[in-house]
Amino acid sequence: xAGHHTAVRFATLLLIVGLSAPAIxxxxxxxxxxxxxxxxxxxxxKKYDGKxxxxxxxxxxxxxxxxxxxxxxxxxxxxxxKNVEEGAPLGGYNSGMAVWVPAGITSRIMHYGDYQHxxxxxxxxxxxxxxxxxxxxxxxxxxxELVVDVQGRHVVDxxxxxxxxxxxxxxxxxxxxxxxxxxxxxxxxxxPVSRRR
Amino acid sequence: MIVKPRAGDHLVVGxxxxxxxxxxxxxxxxxxxxxxxxxxxxxxxDFVISIMACLVFGFGAQILSRTDRDLGWSHGLxxxxxxxxxxxxxxxxxxxxxxxxxxxxxxxxxxxxGYTTTGLYLLQDLDHIANxxxxxxxxxxxxxxxxxxxxxxxxxxxxTAGAYKVYVGEGKDERLLxxxxxxxxxxxxxxxxxxxxxxxxxxxxxxxxxxxxxxxFLHGLWIFMGGWSTGGFAPQSYNTVWFHSLAYEVIAAVVFxxxxxxxxxxxxxxxxxxxxxxxxxxxxxFTITLTLMTLxxxxxxxxxxxxxxxxxxxxxxxxxxxxxxxxxxxxTIYSRAFVTQWGPIGMLAVTVxxxxxxxxxxxxxxxxxxRIGVITKAFIQDIRRMISPESAVVCxxxxxxxxxxxxxxxxxxxxxxxxxxxxxxxxxxxIGVAYGYDLSSSAFEAVSAVSNTGLSCGVxxxxxxxxxxxxxxxxxxxxxxxxxxxxxxAGYLFSxxxxx
Numbered sequence: 001x002a003g004h005h006t007a008v009r010f011a012t013l014l015l016i017v018g019l020s021a022p023a024i025x026x027x028x029x030x031x032x033x034x035x036x037x038x039x040x041x042x043x044x045x046k047k048y049d050g051k052x053x054x055x056x057x058x059x060x061x062x063x064x065x066x067x068x069x070x071x072x073x074x075x076x077x078x079x080x081x082k083n084v085e086e087g088a089p090l091g092g093y094n095s096g097m098a099v100w101v102p103a104g105i106t107s108r109i110m111h112y113g114d115y116q117h118x119x120x121x122x123x124x125x126x127x128x129x130x131x132x133x134x135x136x137x138x139x140x141x142x143x144x145e146l147v148v149d150v151q152g153r154h155v156v157d158x159x160x161x162x163x164x165x166x167x168x169x170x171x172x173x174x175x176x177x178x179x180x181x182x183x184x185x186x187x188x189x190x191x192p193v194s195r196r197r
Numbered sequence: 198m199i200v201k202p203r204a205g206d207h208l209v210v211g212x213x214x215x216x217x218x219x220x221x222x223x224x225x226x227x228x229x230x231x232x233x234x235x236x237x238x239x240x241x242x243d244f245v246i247s248i249m250a251c252l253v254f255g256f257g258a259q260i261l262s263r264t265d266r267d268l269g270w271s272h273g274l275x276x277x278x279x280x281x282x283x284x285x286x287x288x289x290x291x292x293x294x295x296x297x298x299x300x301x302x303x304x305x306x307x308x309x310x311g312y313t314t315t316g317l318y319l320l321q322d323l324d325h326i327a328n329x330x331x332x333x334x335x336x337x338x339x340x341x342x343x344x345x346x347x348x349x350x351x352x353x354x355x356x357t358a359g360a361y362k363v364y365v366g367e368g369k370d371e372r373l374l375x376x377x378x379x380x381x382x383x384x385x386x387x388x389x390x391x392x393x394x395x396x397x398x399x400x401x402x403x404x405x406x407x408x409x410x411x412x413x414f415l416h417g418l419w420i421f422m423g424g425w426s427t428g429g430f431a432p433q434s435y436n437t438v439w440f441h442s443l444a445y446e447v448i449a450a451v452v453f454x455x456x457x458x459x460x461x462x463x464x465x466x467x468x469x470x471x472x473x474x475x476x477x478x479x480x481x482x483f484t485i486t487l488t489l490m491t492l493x494x495x496x497x498x499x500x501x502x503x504x505x506x507x508x509x510x511x512x513x514x515x516x517x518x519x520x521x522x523x524x525x526x527x528x529t530i531y532s533r534a535f536v537t538q539w540g541p542i543g544m545l546a547v548t549v550x551x552x553x554x555x556x557x558x559x560x561x562x563x564x565x566x567x568r569i570g571v572i573t574k575a576f577i578q579d580i581r582r583m584i585s586p587e588s589a590v591v592c593x594x595x596x597x598x599x600x601x602x603x604x605x606x607x608x609x610x611x612x613x614x615x616x617x618x619x620x621x622x623x624x625x626x627x628i629g630v631a632y633g634y635d636l637s638s639s640a641f642e643a644v645s646a647v648s649n650t651g652l653s654c655g656v657x658x659x660x661x662x663x664x665x666x667x668x669x670x671x672x673x674x675x676x677x678x679x680x681x682x683x684x685x686x687a688g689y690l691f692s693x694x695x696x697x
Binding site: 044073078079088096113131132133138140157160167170173178184 | 243294321434505510537660
């Protein structure tokens, strides 16, 4: 009976919490250099399908050359100018567009963004495809022009001293506990033998 | 009368939970070495801190819980469910320390998502994270797919009789070999063989696609881990559309479909029983429902004219549907494209396949093909009974490794678990609706979380309400452990408070 009351109370609490839930919070999206930005293109694919767009953002990851053309990915998110390792505040998910460009012009890009790099900020101009017939239905931009706006850079994620001290302290405690655990196990293993004697 | 657990019960639970957490700590050595290899010193330090925290907890728990008692059934279930909670609390340390998570809750969400092979994530600026951290994300989903308890069984439990009870508690009940530790090792043998073959194939294609050798290898390994575990994590925010390659998609699909098969089926194939794949009820069920839903989605998207050619239409629909049905969560479209391009019918088709899920005793989630098969057989059996003479004995059987006769007790168990899934899907979806999300998006995301799929239509985000994050974490945990272990843990905690 007590269990039944607890279950009812829990269900009521869950219902109250659910129903009194606030509205969906507005996401504090960092300003993009583009209009429409990548989120706008995904939200209204029909509106921009086949239109020429100018798209600026950080070249991310790598270039993948496929014959005379190549794939690059350009992020126009909160981290396109400065990433988290450099101290940028968190500003939501990454967001960007895949861009199909002549392979030759990708040599202008010197840095692609990753953990140790902030990629070059580039601007491309090309046709937006909501579902590209040439590329298996992928959403992409086919561009012929590419300009490097800002050179990227090497990024060093500095070691934080407090982490070093915490690591040392925890290592010492773990070593001590391991020794205690092993000695306890050993004495338990020896225990029955000594009793048998 | 509810019996209060005795001190001896706590000791058994504490001892084995401690062992599992030591296993989690040792697993972090792999990402630690990755970070060292790539000179990611701050990330390496995050892993040292996290490993030591796991060892302190693990050894501490074992010192405080010294006992010679072996595990009972209830202990096994409690250890399995409890270990996942502790493994989440401690396993999320590297993500939290990286500075890419908005809160500790977000980090916990990601790790529970990884262990449960869901694939939803709240980590921000994924495209700039360290290789070590990416290794951890994928390793924990690979380990979670095999079962973190299976890992501990393999390396730490030394073959106790009670180990089987923890193994079952983690949602796996196939005993491939007489001994559960041998079974755990057989699972590893199959998984590691696929790991080598899958990684080589994906890395080779990655190289051909223009990736540098190091990135091709890491991406190949991580996509394999995300696919085989049906986890769906990927190293870039673009998920698998990053590669823009049919070959990469085909190999990834082969990996995640294989990963979604029952380990007993893998073992049957491994030991020469090749015909099992065409006779097995789970494979048949999966094939039928995937085909039906692919047709539904293809029809809806063709009518809407979303994709320009039949080939692109089929490629996109099959990949997302197969990924959803296997509860993988890889995608080659943007999350919001489910809403802005696929529309309600397309989303409904994906929601249905995610809800069904793939095979039992695999890395996949959802209701499972075997249950859908058994329910269908039971339904047909009832119709046959109705149209047969009263004196007729109507029997029905299904094939899973061997022919199994259908009985009422089995059907009742299957219906109970199915009902648990459907109720959890519904409650989770309703909570989303209460927060203001529309029903189709909320249902899509709720089913994705509880079935451990990881496809998103945009509801999951770092800005989503914290309570909804907690609901999804709970849903992922319930879905992965198939309810019983979590119910056992709840019962254990309740009996501690109210028992006599």
